[in-house]
Amino acid sequence: MSRPLGITVSRHILDNQHLHPTATGDLSGLLIELIVAAKTINAEVNMAGLADILGMSGKTNIQGEMVQKLDDLANNTIKRRMARCGYICIMTSEEEEGVIPVVPGYEGKYTLAFDPLDGSSNIDVNVSIGTIFSIHRRRTQDGPGAISDLLLPGREQVAAGYIIYGSSTMLVFATGQGVQGFTLDPSVGEFYLSHPDIRIPEKSKYFSVNEGNTLYWEENMRRYVDYLKEEDKATDRPYSGRYIGSLVADFHRNLISGGIFLYPKDRKDPGKPGGKLRLLYEAAPLAFIVEEAGGRAITGDGREIRDVAPESLHQRVPLIIGSRHDVDMAEAFLLGRR
Numbered sequence: 001m002s003r004p005l006g007i008t009v010s011r012h013i014l015d016n017q018h019l020h021p022t023a024t025g026d027l028s029g030l031l032i033e034l035i036v037a038a039k040t041i042n043a044e045v046n047m048a049g050l051a052d053i054l055g056m057s058g059k060t061n062i063q064g065e066m067v068q069k070l071d072d073l074a075n076n077t078i079k080r081r082m083a084r085c086g087y088i089c090i091m092t093s094e095e096e097e098g099v100i101p102v103v104p105g106y107e108g109k110y111t112l113a114f115d116p117l118d119g120s121s122n123i124d125v126n127v128s129i130g131t132i133f134s135i136h137r138r139r140t141q142d143g144p145g146a147i148s149d150l151l152l153p154g155r156e157q158v159a160a161g162y163i164i165y166g167s168s169t170m171l172v173f174a175t176g177q178g179v180q181g182f183t184l185d186p187s188v189g190e191f192y193l194s195h196p197d198i199r200i201p202e203k204s205k206y207f208s209v210n211e212g213n214t215l216y217w218e219e220n221m222r223r224y225v226d227y228l229k230e231e232d233k234a235t236d237r238p239y240s241g242r243y244i245g246s247l248v249a250d251f252h253r254n255l256i257s258g259g260i261f262l263y264p265k266d267r268k269d270p271g272k273p274g275g276k277l278r279l280l281y282e283a284a285p286l287a288f289i290v291e292e293a294g295g296r297a298i299t300g301d302g303r304e305i306r307d308v309a310p311e312s313l314h315q316r317v318p319l320i321i322g323s324r325h326d327v328d329m330a331e332a333f334l335l336g337r338r
Contacts, residue, residue, distance in 0.1 A: 128246055162286070168183050200323055213268055299320070
């Protein structure tokens with residue numbers, strides 16, 4: 001059966017690189033190299049059950065979490081691919097404690113922060129997982145990058161995106177000119193434009209939150225979730241709960257269909273009083289994407305995610321993200337205005 005011709009992700013990137021204010025072709029090259037790494041990870045994810053790469057690796061990462069074998073594989077795949085690409089000067093991964101240098105002589109104009117395999121606790125049960133990435137333009141001038149090139153607020157990102165490995169593999173990214181979605185055609189190994197100019201619905205009827213943590217929430221958070229579950233036809237309530245437990249999967253569903261995802265600060269773990277999700281690897285890149293799509297991302301304590309200045313590579317923050325109307329309403333409750 002013949003397949004319809006479409007716009008490949010490489011063609012789309014090259015055709016639109018002139019729209020970026022600092023367009024030199026380097027950002028295009030960087031994105032294309034990342035896509036090659038994503039295809040490699042996708043192939044391994046799809047074969048995981050047959051290739052003996054399910055389960056634990058026996059390692060513990062900087063977050064104190066047991067590392068899955070696929071976590072390790074995805075992390076190393078991105079590191080190897082990007083270390084000699086010539087477009088970045090330094091990297092950082094959610095899986096590693098410190099910065100990751102590139103091969104000397106291959107330093108470029110950008111930096112890369114990435115979560116190699118978000119949702120990895122779901123790997124063994126075949127739930128959608130994904131890779132998240134964030135790109136900044138370096139501040140130092142030449143040579144090896146510095147940690148200061150990575151510790152930049154989300155508003156200074158030049159690109160961010162994710163690849164979700166699910167029933168189909170999709171790449172979603174933004175470079176300041178809207179959000180584009182591409183679906184992998186496995187028969188030819190190419191991503192084709194399938195979701196141009198994604199816009200998140202302004203209001204939804206869905207919320208995503210781990211209600212198992214209700215006991216540890218602040219009172220205003222409990223009141224907001226109770227509000228969502230009350231019946232009121234005038235405000236289209238109750239909302240429906242949709243929670244997968246894989247951030248990239250929950251976010252992707254809400255981006256396409258509308259919804260709000262909440263991971264507020266709580267008292268469950270005294271070692272994480274300021275939130276659970278990582279600013280550089282999860283919150284900031286997804287905030288960049290949702291804002292480009294017309295949504296909003298906040299911490300719940302009066303700050304926009306894009307304005308949070310990172311103080312360390314593994315800083316954690318609360319995250320409330322999704323449809324603008326719903327995030328506005330959540331903020332009103334969390335700040336005590338409702």
